[in-house]
Each structure stands twice: as C-alpha cells, then as structure tokens.
Amino acid sequence: MSSVKNWQLGREMSYPYEARFPERQFAFVFNINRCIACQSCTMACKSTWTFNKGQEHMWWANVETKPYGGYPQSWDHKILRMLERADPDRRYWEGALGEERSAPYGQYAGKTIFEAADTTLEPESARVLGYLPSDEEWNSPNIYEDNPVGRPGVRGELDPVGTSLPVHDTWFFYLARICNHCSYPACLAACPRKAIYKRPEDGIVLVDQKECRGYRKCVEACPYKKTMYRGNTRTTEKCIACYPRVEGRDPESDGIPMETRCMASCIGQIRMQGLIELEESGAWAEDRQNPLYYLVHVAQVALPLYPQLGTQPNGYYIPPRWVPRPYLEQMFGPGVDRAIERYIHPDRELLSVLQLFRRSHSIIFRYEIEEGKKAYEGEYRGKPVEIYNDTVIAFGGDGREIFRTTVEEPLHVRPAIHANSI
Ligand code: SF4
Ligand code: SF4
Numbered sequence: 001m002s003s004v005k006n007w008q009l010g011r012e013m014s015y016p017y018e019a020r021f022p023e024r025q026f027a028f029v030f031n032i033n034r035c036i037a038c039q040s041c042t043m044a045c046k047s048t049w050t051f052n053k054g055q056e057h058m059w060w061a062n063v064e065t066k067p068y069g070g071y072p073q074s075w076d077h078k079i080l081r082m083l084e085r086a087d088p089d090r091r092y093w094e095g096a097l098g099e100e101r102s103a104p105y106g107q108y109a110g111k112t113i114f115e116a117a118d119t120t121l122e123p124e125s126a127r128v129l130g131y132l133p134s135d136e137e138w139n140s141p142n143i144y145e146d147n148p149v150g151r152p153g154v155r156g157e158l159d160p161v162g163t164s165l166p167v168h169d170t171w172f173f174y175l176a177r178i179c180n181h182c183s184y185p186a187c188l189a190a191c192p193r194k195a196i197y198k199r200p201e202d203g204i205v206l207v208d209q210k211e212c213r214g215y216r217k218c219v220e221a222c223p224y225k226k227t228m229y230r231g232n233t234r235t236t237e238k239c240i241a242c243y244p245r246v247e248g249r250d251p252e253s254d255g256i257p258m259e260t261r262c263m264a265s266c267i268g269q270i271r272m273q274g275l276i277e278l279e280e281s282g283a284w285a286e287d288r289q290n291p292l293y294y295l296v297h298v299a300q301v302a303l304p305l306y307p308q309l310g311t312q313p314n315g316y317y318i319p320p321r322w323v324p325r326p327y328l329e330q331m332f333g334p335g336v337d338r339a340i341e342r343y344i345h346p347d348r349e350l351l352s353v354l355q356l357f358r359r360s361h362s363i364i365f366r367y368e369i370e371e372g373k374k375a376y377e378g379e380y381r382g383k384p385v386e387i388y389n390d391t392v393i394a395f396g397g398d399g400r401e402i403f404r405t406t407v408e409e410p411l412h413v414r415p416a417i418h419a420n421s422i
Contacts, residue, residue: 010103112310180313
C-alpha cells in the first residue's frame with residue numbers, strides 16, 4: 001500500500017497504488033434541492049449507451065429516493081455497515097471546518113475502504129472492503145420511489161399536521177448518481193488484470209473491454225456500485241462520462257467540450273459538469289472564476305458524496321435543506337450545516353452562479369458577473385435579503401462567450417392573438 005493525500009479527508013491515506021493525477025479532472029455538481037426525479041437523465045443515458053442485449057439491468061445514471069431507495073438496493077447502508085464492523089472503535093471527523101483547499105471539512109479519523117481492508121477482508125485476497133450485490137438487488141432500480149420517512153420514533157405514521165422548513169419531520173429526497181470518476185478509484189485498485197484505467201487528459205475512469213475477464217472484483221470494490229457486469233459478454237461496463245462529448249468530438253459539439261447526456265437532459269436544471277485543473281498533489285488548482293471551483297471551494301455549498309469511503313469522488317452535491325442534519329452529515333460529511341446556511345442565504349455572487357446551471361450544453365470554464373440594479377429588498381428567516389439583477393456571463397474552453405443570463409428571469413407575454421395556441 002502507498003500513502004496518498006486525500007484532501008477531502010484532510011489527511012494521508014493508504015491506497016494500493018502510487019498517486020497519479022490527470023491534467024484536468026472530470027467533475028460535477030448536482031443541486032439536490034432542485035431534482036424532481038423526472039428520470040430524464042436516466043433515460044438519456046440508457047438510450048445512448050445501455051440499450052443492447054445483456055444491458056437490460058444496467059443504469060449507469062440513476063436517480064434513487066433516499067433514504068429507502070437504492071440501486072443496487074441498500075448499497076450505501078451495506079458498505080457503511082461493513083466499514084463499521086471493520087473499524088468498531090472508529091472515530092468520525094475531527095478538527096474544525098477550514099476555508100482552505102487542503103482540509104475544508106476537517107480530518108476524517110476513521111478508516112476508509114482501503115484501510116479497513118487489513119482487518120476484515122472477505123475474501124482475503126481482496127484489496128478493498130466491498131461486497132458483490134445479488135441479482136435481486138440490481139433488479140429494481142427505482143424501488144421505494146417517493147417513500148418518505150415518517151415521524152421520528154413513530155412507526156408507520158407520517159406527520160399528522162403537515163410540515164414546514166427548515167427541517168421536515170416527514171421527508172425524502174432524490175439522489176441522482178453516476179460514476180464519480182474518483183481520484184482514487186476502488187474499481188481500478190481491485191482489478192487483478194489492470195483493465196481499468198484513469199485517462200491522463202480528463203480523469204475519466206474506463207474499463208478496457210479487451211483486457212477485462214469479468215472477475216467482478218471492481219463490482220465488489222466500487223462502494224458506489226457503479227461498475228456493472230454484463231452476462232452475455234462476460235465483462236464489466238460502466239459510465240464512460242460520454243467522453244466523445246467531453247472531447248468535443250460529438251457531431252453536435254462543433255469541436256467544443258460538451259457536457260454529458262445526463263447533464264444536458266436535466267429538466268430540473270440541477271446539474272453542472274466541468275473540467276478541473278489539478279495541482280501536483282491532486283488538490284484543485286486555484287481557479288476562482290471556474291463555477292465548479294467556486295461552488296466547492298469558495299462558497300463551499302457543494303459537498304462530496306460519502307467522502308469517508310476514501311475514493312475522493314469527483315461528484316459534489318448541494319444538500320437538500322429539509323432533511324435531518326445527522327442523515328446528511330453521514331452522507332456528505334461535516335460541511336453540511338455551513339453549505340445549507342450559505343445556500344439558504346446566498347450572497348450576490350452565489351445567486352448569480354446558480355443561474356449558470358443548464359443554460360447551455362457546452363462546458364463552462366469561467367464566468368464573469370456584471371452588476372445590475374437592485375430588484376428586491378426584504379427579510380427571510382430573520383435575515384435581511386437584497387437581490388440584484390446581475391448578469392452572469394459564461395465562457396467556454398476556447399475563451400469565447402457561450403451565453404449570458406440574468407438573476408431575474410425575463411418575462412415573456414404571449415401576444416393576445418396566440419393566447420390559446422397550445
Ligand atoms: S464511482 Fe466506482 S466505478 Fe466510478 S471511479 Fe469511483 S470506484 Fe470506480
Ligand atoms: S433530469 Fe435532472 S431533475 Fe430529472 S431526475 Fe435527472 S437529475 Fe433530477
């Protein structure tokens with residue numbers, strides 16, 4: 001095992017290989033507060049990549065209802081329980097939240113799935129703590145959709161009088177998921193044939209189909225369960241991050257890096273994808289005007305999914321504000337309160353950056369803000385609010401402007417002659 005720096009954990013950790021980082025890293029931010037579980041993303045992925053024989057059960061992109069839903073069923077509950085058994089005296093997060101890039105969430109004092117491997121490995125030859133889901137667990141990708149948690153401690157009863165923000169007694173939320181194209185991929189670490197690799201140009205994690213022999217070690221090891229076995233080819237397949245689009249080689253992209261199909265189809269406008277410059281240490285290079293850098297490291301409203309697993313996932317989530325905080329802290333780490341507080345009371349810049357989601361299919365590399373007039377003044381939950389109609393301008397990889405949009409949505413009035421044209 002090597003010792004590698006995991007900035008999400010604020011410490012060094014063990015990993016089977018030496019750290020090696022790409023020039024730029026594929027990453028994304030999903031704003032859970034906006035997801036409506038329309039499954040357009042799921043179907044966009046399915047109809048592009050997994051519509052063939054033998055792929056019937058495969059959903060590289062999926063949206064599950066938390067806390068009961070999961071694809072495969074109970075994937076997160078199961079791996080957390082295994083981690084708990086492997087590390088019974090584990091401590092959780094320690095130290096204060098930081099503003100800096102090296103330890104923004106404090107230090108994780110427990111064991112990761114790589115470090116727990118030496119205590120409870122099953123089978124002993126495995127390098128990563130994990131398990132192989134059963135066929136039944138893969139069979140129902142949308143199980144428990146819209147099933148809420150009832151009142152705490154009261155079985156089978158929802159809140160009798162209704163519920164209101166900030167935290168609901170009766171709650172659920174939608175968790176949209178794809179492969180996190182992790183910086184320390186567990187799938188790659190576990191493959192005995194070295195068939196899984198991380199592309200040096202964009203950090204996308206791929207399975208070499210010629211090398212794969214279908215041992216399913218990666219399926220066992222990926223804690224997010226985003227590698228999937230295909231019976232008729234006897235190989236493993238996984239999300240490829242729509243790499244022809246990211247490379248700008250898709251016929252629609254006109255040579256410009258484009259976002260993936262699941263991002264581009266998002267009806268709820270919850271998704272934004274980018275390419276992040278990395279430092280030699282694997283930390284994000286300072287890039288203040290990149291919208292993803294801003295959301296993760298400056299505003300700190302977007303948090304990694306289960307960072308304690310140790311793979312340094314590159315998917316980040318703005319947590320849902322109505323869900324009990326202990327549940328969210330288990331899922332996104334100790335930065336949850338800070339993230340939700342800043343999301344509920346956004347400053348002028350955050351409000352502008354939130355307008356960038358889904359105005360274009362091109363990858364945004366940089367934004368600028370032009371100040372506008374004050375549009376609203378009032379109070380929200382005891383705090384004064386001022387909203388300005390600022391204009392936010394998005395630029396692509398070639399430096400050209402992609403689009404500009406304002407904080408206030410323009411009002412279009414249908415001409416009387418077309419009043420009933422729908
Ligand atoms: S999410 Fe799973 S499949 Fe994707 S890179 Fe990470 S460990 Fe590998
Ligand atoms: S398309 Fe967007 S809003 Fe619809 S389910 Fe997917 S992530 Fe949620």
